[in-house]
Amino acid sequence: MQERPTPPARGPITADTLVVAAARLFRQRGYSATTTRQLSEVVGLQRASLYHHIRTKEDLLFEICVRSLNNIISAVRASVGDAAHPDRLPALIDTHLQLALQDQDMHATMLIELNQLSPTRRATIVAMRSEYETIIRDEIRAGQKARRLRQDLSARHLTLALLNLLNWTIFWYREDSAETPRELAQMLTTLYLHGAAAAGVDS
Amino acid sequence: MQERPTPPARGPITADTLVVAAARLFRQRGYSATTTRQLSEVVGLQRASLYHHIRTKEDLLFEICVRSLNNIISAVRASVGDAAHPDRLPALIDTHLQLALQDQDMHATMLIELNQLSPTRRATIVAMRSEYETIIRDEIRAGQKARRLRQDLSARHLTLALLNLLNWTIFWYREDSAETPRELAQMLTTLYLHGAAAAGVDS
DNA sequence: GTCTATATTAGGATAGAC
DNA sequence: GTCTATCCTAATATAGAC
Numbered sequence: 001m002q003e004r005p006t007p008p009a010r011g012p013i014t015a016d017t018l019v020v021a022a023a024r025l026f027r028q029r030g031y032s033a034t035t036t037r038q039l040s041e042v043v044g045l046q047r048a049s050l051y052h053h054i055r056t057k058e059d060l061l062f063e064i065c066v067r068s069l070n071n072i073i074s075a076v077r078a079s080v081g082d083a084a085h086p087d088r089l090p091a092l093i094d095t096h097l098q099l100a101l102q103d104q105d106m107h108a109t110m111l112i113e114l115n116q117l118s119p120t121r122r123a124t125i126v127a128m129r130s131e132y133e134t135i136i137r138d139e140i141r142a143g144q145k146a147r148r149l150r151q152d153l154s155a156r157h158l159t160l161a162l163l164n165l166l167n168w169t170i171f172w173y174r175e176d177s178a179e180t181p182r183e184l185a186q187m188l189t190t191l192y193l194h195g196a197a198a199a200g201v202d203s
Numbered sequence: 204m205q206e207r208p209t210p211p212a213r214g215p216i217t218a219d220t221l222v223v224a225a226a227r228l229f230r231q232r233g234y235s236a237t238t239t240r241q242l243s244e245v246v247g248l249q250r251a252s253l254y255h256h257i258r259t260k261e262d263l264l265f266e267i268c269v270r271s272l273n274n275i276i277s278a279v280r281a282s283v284g285d286a287a288h289p290d291r292l293p294a295l296i297d298t299h300l301q302l303a304l305q306d307q308d309m310h311a312t313m314l315i316e317l318n319q320l321s322p323t324r325r326a327t328i329v330a331m332r333s334e335y336e337t338i339i340r341d342e343i344r345a346g347q348k349a350r351r352l353r354q355d356l357s358a359r360h361l362t363l364a365l366l367n368l369l370n371w372t373i374f375w376y377r378e379d380s381a382e383t384p385r386e387l388a389q390m391l392t393t394l395y396l397h398g399a400a401a402a403g404v405d406s
Numbered sequence: 407g408t409c410t411a412t413a414t415t416a417g418g419a420t421a422g423a424c
Numbered sequence: 425g426t427c428t429a430t431c432c433t434a435a436t437a438t439a440g441a442c
Contacts, residue, residue: 013407013408029318032235033319037434045409046409056437057436116233147404148400149399149400150400151401153394153399161391164370168367191356191361193399194398195395196343196395198353215425216426238418251420251426252427
């Protein structure tokens, strides 16, 4: 009797199921415009049943932000720790893109919907983001000290510009595209380090 | 009797007043989470009175998107047309940042809230965005043909990367900061063209 | 752990007086 | 051109049976 547009039935439903489904919806329609109705339809539950797994809709957003940042922070820490010094920045770029493209929905949501959180929770996420930025800035500072990176631009600017380049790529990258995340990482590494000007051109 | 948090009283209220106020709110709280109540409070009208100036809340979002894109398209077209060939890309970057930072609220809203529009209106805005991208890509292609820009990276990638760099800067630029938009433009031009690596470093 | 039924609040928008 | 009053719909969340 009820319209059931593709009920998932992918095993038992847990809080995790909801987080993943919510990330997809939040990314497509925005956090605020996504309703518990839509979420319940997607996972194949009645609205009320959602509240057995979560307390509020905001919990889902918070969990998405925490999870995406935790994942990328630990992955980037590990890959940077493993690499030899001159390869650290390329490794960082590669890992960032792998993670962000793997968890596209969660990352996009975290970047865009952060300020829909309550002040306390927003503060938590903002702190995690600056923790991540610090990892990158430290790496860039080290590069500047070792004279691998230019010193006429501030570490702050070099960091923010790199984050622009990396973070917002998920908004135009399509999974069905010919290029792999790794190829994209190589391309962006080349561009970030050496620029778009042809070799030997001074402008 | 009524709480009136800083009523504006900046001359007569027009549709334009609402667009500007809405851009500010949409940017701070998101389009969907912004209510007509909040808008009416900010401009100092009753809720019903808004509808003398606009038809729907979505009209405001649409107007914001159209206006920000029209402004930047015509400004960039003009500045690129004026400049001599090797200076065109720097001029483009400078003009883009001037405009986007001047109209921060409208630009941020346009970038983030585009998909809250109805399908028809969204299509209009998407078309305007690709028109803008085409201007940039054409400029980059010309640079590649003249061998000022590297040819081992596709014009598409060079364009998208430049847009990453330019568009998302408005999310961390603060008006009270020491640097002017022009200084920021010079910094990003240097970085985009020549990269973050120290001169003479091959990695 | 999921359901039906519902409480409660607030949303966008309209009617019609002044 | 702005107001008061209100319509109608839908939102998040809860109560309590199964």
